[in-house]
């Protein structure tokens with residue numbers, strides 16, 4: 001997990017705590033961050049995958065404190081979440097597609113998946129297309145990217 005993943009995992013964990021307690025995001029942010037003018041909007045921008053606004057340590061601390069969770073508890077939750085994901089495997093982006101890689105195994109190159117919705121891609125002319133969300137990507141470029149990735153593992 002790199003530093004960005006860690007930050008995103010912290011945001012996701014804090015959001016889960018809020019939801020698991022049946023709290024609403026907007027008023028929770030306002031109460032946790034009384035020093036902010038637009039606390040609700042800030043928390044929304046932090047949670048959004050599109051904006052992915054940074055979560056500062058001081059805001060994370062204030063939110064955790066409001067929720068009655070210590071920073072060490074919060075970090076432990078993030079680490080156990082990461083551990084679960086490692087066991088389950090991960091999606092690896094290669095070229096215009098993603099492949100699933102179980103922990104300690106080679107990526108599954110047999111099934112190319114859509115980076116938008118993780119459904120299997122099918123060949124359509126010179127493109128890989130997703131029947132589910134209509135995503136499409138250049139087949140030639142993706143095949144080359146996969147060949148390069150395989151070469152790194154020493155397979156043809």
Ligand SMILES: [Zn+2]
Nearest residue numbers: 114117130133
């Ligand atoms: Zn898709």
